[in-house]
Amino acid sequence: MATTRKLLTLAMVRQGENILLGFKKKGFGQGKWNGFGGKVEMGETICQATIRELEEESGLIAKAMDKVAILEFEFLNDPVILEVHVYDIVKYEGEPIESDEMVPQWFPVNDIPYEKMWLDDLIWYPEYLKGSKFKAYFLYEGFDKILKHSISPVQELPL
């Protein structure tokens, strides 16, 4: 089966011991808490898409960011691989506001609502919270079962 890749972004916003998550009101991942992001559109760089999606979904304007991970998601019997570029938003302006897609809320990092998040988050958030840079791969069967995964630290990530 020939595979195709879809590029997506995910912006992580942390302030000290708190992390900002958004409750997805509609679309893919509806009913889950997640970082802020979406598809990279035609003619856009991954960085531009990260900034646009963060503003659209949370109202925050990214001023400095650092790529921390690339996550690959494959779904059994689905030729589309999701390649999610994860950025730590180091500096931003504005206050979180509810959007059409997301309801933002701060959570203490030791009380992240993993039971209402993607299963894979439980695996890679701890790496992110440690400050590591990494690549990870997840093979899902449906949306609620991970058949296989790998996670490996890296020194550098491509922009």
Ligand SMILES: Nc1ncnc2c1[nH]c(=O)n2[C@H]1C[C@H](O)[C@@H](COP(=O)(O)OP(=O)(O)OP(=O)(O)O)O1
């Ligand atoms: N498994 C998993 N864990 C953590 N985060 C994610 C996943 N799968 C994902 O797709 N994501 C992230 C990556 C993106 O940030 C969003 C999905 O974006 P989506 O809502 O599909 O993209 P938009 O461009 O905003 O969508 P529409 O506006 O076209 O509906 O979840």
